[in-house]
Amino acid sequence: MxxxxxxxxxxxxxxxxxxxxxxxxxxxxxxxxxxxxxxxxxxxxxxxxxxxxxxxxxxxxxxxxxxxxxxxxxxxRAAPLREARFRIPLVRAEIEATGARYRYALLDRAVTPASDRLRGRMELPEDARLLRLTCLHFADGLPYQLEQRWISLAALPQAETQDFADSGPNEWLVATVPYTEVEIAFEAAAAGPEAVAHLGFAPGAPVFAIERTTWLRGRAVTHARLSHRPGHRMTTRY
Amino acid sequence: MxxxxxxxxxxxxxxxxxxxxxxxxxxxxxxxxxxxxxxxxxxxxxxxxxxxxxxxxxxxxxxxxxxxxxxxxxxxRAAPLREARFRIPLVRAEIEATGARYRYALLDRAVTPASDRLRGRMELPEDARLLRLTCLHFADGLPYQLEQRWISLAALPQAETQDFADSGPNEWLVATVPYTEVEIAFEAAAAGPEAVAHLGFAPGAPVFAIERTTWLRGRAVTHARLSHRPGHRMTTRY
DNA sequence: AAGTGGTCTAGACCACCTT
DNA sequence: AGGTGGTCTAGACCACTTG
Missing domain, CATH: 1.10.10.10 (Winged helix-like DNA-binding domain superfamily/Winged helix DNA-binding domain)
Structure with missing residues (x-):
C-alpha cells in the first residue's frame, strides 16, 4: 500500500x-x-x-x-458564527456529476404579465411582461427537477426570440447575462398540480423547492422555482 | 431629507x-x-x-x-461559480432578531443506544450511547422549531449530568465544545407524529427540516434535526 | 524556459475604538 | 491618548504550468 x-x-x-x-x-x-x-x-x-x-x-x-x-x-468567538455554504450548480452539472445521463425537455412556453406574487419577488413594475417557461430535467430518463422560470422581457428582450427547445434557459442565461445580486430561498411545499403531473408526487406531498431570483444592477432579470423529486436532500460539509 | x-x-x-x-x-x-x-x-x-x-x-x-x-x-469564468451562504444561528438569536420573545421547553430526555440511521449519520461505533433530547422553541408563545437532538456520551460524558431544563442543548454545546467538521442537510419531509403534536402540522404535511451533525477531530459530537413550523422559508441574498 | 500568480518581508501610515 | 488591526508599498523569491 x-x-x-x-x-x-x-x-x-x-x-x-x-x-x-x-x-x-x-x-x-x-x-x-x-x-x-x-x-x-x-x-x-x-x-x-x-x-x-x-x-x-x-x-x-x-x-x-x-x-x-x-x-x-x-x-x-463565544458562539462560533459559521456559515453553511452551498454551491448551486446547473442541474446538468449536478446530474452529470453523479454519473447519470442528462436530458432536458421544454413543457410549456408563454409570454405573460407578472402575477402579484412574482412582482413582489422580482420587484417589478406593474406592466412588466415576462417569458414563462416550464421545463423538466431528467437523470437517466427519470424526472429529476421541475423548473418553472420567468424571464423579464424588459431586461432581456432577446429571450423572446429564443425557443429553448434544445437546452434549458439556465444554460442560456449564464452564458448571456451576468448578474450582480441573487436571492435564494429554500422551502418545503405541498406538491402542486405540475409536481404531481411531472415528478410523480402524490397531491400535497412534501416537495423541496429552491427559489432563485437574480438582478443586474438593481433590475430584475429572472426568477426560477426548482422543485425536486421526492426524497431530495441538499447537503454540505466543511 | x-x-x-x-x-x-x-x-x-x-x-x-x-x-x-x-x-x-x-x-x-x-x-x-x-x-x-x-x-x-x-x-x-x-x-x-x-x-x-x-x-x-x-x-x-x-x-x-x-x-x-x-x-x-x-x-x-464562463459560468460564474457562486455559492449561497447561509448563516444558521442559534434559534434563540434567530427568534429574538425578529423582535419576538423566546421561550424554550424540554419535552423529553433519555439515554439510548444509537439507531442504525444515527450511526450512519454520525459515523458512530455499534455500542455508542447517546443522550436523546426533544425540545421545543417558541416565538411569542407559538411553537417555532422542534429540535430532536442526540449527543454522543463517549465524546461528551459531562452531558449526562446536565438537565437542559432551562436552556437548550445547543446553547450549552456551543459554549462547551468546539468542533472541526460540520455537515448540514436540508430536506422537505412529511410531518411525523412529533411535528404533528407540537408544531400543529396535519399528518403528512410538508415540514422544512435541517439536519446538522458536528465532529471534533473525527469524533462525532452531536446530531440535531430541526423541524420548522409551517410556511418556514430560509432565505439569503448577496 | 519563461511568465504567471503565490507568498513573504520590512517598513510605514492610518483609522478606529477602547480606556 | 494610545494601542490595535487594516492596509499599502517595494522588492524579492518561489512554484507551478503551459508553450
Whole structure:
C-alpha cells in the first residue's frame, strides 16, 4: 500500500500560522472569549512578518472562529458564527456529476404579465411582461427537477426570440447575462398540480423547492422555482 | 431629507481595484472567457503595488467570478461559480432578531443506544450511547422549531449530568465544545407524529427540516434535526 | 524556459475604538 | 491618548504550468 500524496503540515507561511492558531482554539487551549496576543507578538513567536500573521488571522476571522476589532484585539468567538455554504450548480452539472445521463425537455412556453406574487419577488413594475417557461430535467430518463422560470422581457428582450427547445434557459442565461445580486430561498411545499403531473408526487406531498431570483444592477432579470423529486436532500460539509 | 451616511465609492486601495474589475466583468466589457491583464500590468494601470491588485483579484476569485492559474493567468469564468451562504444561528438569536420573545421547553430526555440511521449519520461505533433530547422553541408563545437532538456520551460524558431544563442543548454545546467538521442537510419531509403534536402540522404535511451533525477531530459530537413550523422559508441574498 | 500568480518581508501610515 | 488591526508599498523569491 502506498499512501496518497499527502501534504505534510506546512512548516512555514501563513498556512502554518493559521493552522497552529486554529489548533489552539479547537483544542480549547484558547477557549471562548480568550483575547489572543497581538499581531506583533504572534509574529515574533512564529518568526514571521506581521503581514503573515495578519493574513492568517483574517482568514480565521472570515471562517467565524474569532472576532477582530481595532484597539480591542482578536477574541475567540463565544458562539462560533459559521456559515453553511452551498454551491448551486446547473442541474446538468449536478446530474452529470453523479454519473447519470442528462436530458432536458421544454413543457410549456408563454409570454405573460407578472402575477402579484412574482412582482413582489422580482420587484417589478406593474406592466412588466415576462417569458414563462416550464421545463423538466431528467437523470437517466427519470424526472429529476421541475423548473418553472420567468424571464423579464424588459431586461432581456432577446429571450423572446429564443425557443429553448434544445437546452434549458439556465444554460442560456449564464452564458448571456451576468448578474450582480441573487436571492435564494429554500422551502418545503405541498406538491402542486405540475409536481404531481411531472415528478410523480402524490397531491400535497412534501416537495423541496429552491427559489432563485437574480438582478443586474438593481433590475430584475429572472426568477426560477426548482422543485425536486421526492426524497431530495441538499447537503454540505466543511 | 438627509441621506444616510453613504460611503462614496473608494478611490484608492484594493477595494477600489476590486470594484473596478468587478464592474468590467459585470458590464460585459470583460465577457466570459476573457483573459485579464497580468497583475503587474493592472498595478501599473491603477497606480498601486502588485500586492494590492493581488488581493483584489484573490477576493474576486473567491467570489467565483474569475479563475486564476499560474502561468495561465486570470480568466473570467464562463459560468460564474457562486455559492449561497447561509448563516444558521442559534434559534434563540434567530427568534429574538425578529423582535419576538423566546421561550424554550424540554419535552423529553433519555439515554439510548444509537439507531442504525444515527450511526450512519454520525459515523458512530455499534455500542455508542447517546443522550436523546426533544425540545421545543417558541416565538411569542407559538411553537417555532422542534429540535430532536442526540449527543454522543463517549465524546461528551459531562452531558449526562446536565438537565437542559432551562436552556437548550445547543446553547450549552456551543459554549462547551468546539468542533472541526460540520455537515448540514436540508430536506422537505412529511410531518411525523412529533411535528404533528407540537408544531400543529396535519399528518403528512410538508415540514422544512435541517439536519446538522458536528465532529471534533473525527469524533462525532452531536446530531440535531430541526423541524420548522409551517410556511418556514430560509432565505439569503448577496 | 519563461511568465504567471503565490507568498513573504520590512517598513510605514492610518483609522478606529477602547480606556 | 494610545494601542490595535487594516492596509499599502517595494522588492524579492518561489512554484507551478503551459508553450
Amino acid at each position: 502506498t499512501r496518497p500524496p499527502e501534504r505534510p503540515p506546512e512548516r512555514t507561511g501563513f498556512r502554518a500560522v493559521k493552522s497552529e492558531i486554529r489548533d489552539r482554539i479547537e483544542s480549547g487551549r484558547w477557549g471562548p472569549g480568550t483575547l489572543l496576543p497581538g499581531e506583533v507578538e504572534l509574529a515574533e513567536e512564529f518568526g514571521c512578518a506581521r503581514a503573515t500573521v495578519n493574513r492568517a488571522l483574517r482568514e480565521i476571522a472570515e471562517a467565524g472562529l474569532v472576532e477582530r476589532r481595532r484597539r480591542a484585539g482578536t477574541r475567540v | 438627509t441621506r444616510p451616511p453613504e460611503r462614496p465609492p473608494e478611490r484608492t486601495g484594493f477595494r477600489a481595484v476590486k470594484s473596478e474589475i468587478r464592474d468590467r466583468i459585470e458590464s460585459g466589457r470583460w465577457g466570459p472567457g476573457t483573459l485579464l491583464p497580468g497583475e503587474v500590468e493592472l498595478a501599473e494601470e491603477f497606480g498601486c503595488a502588485r500586492a494590492t491588485v493581488n488581493r483584489a483579484l484573490r477576493e474576486i476569485a473567491e467570489a467565483g467570478l474569475v479563475e486564476r492559474r499560474r502561468r495561465a493567468g486570470t480568466r473570467v
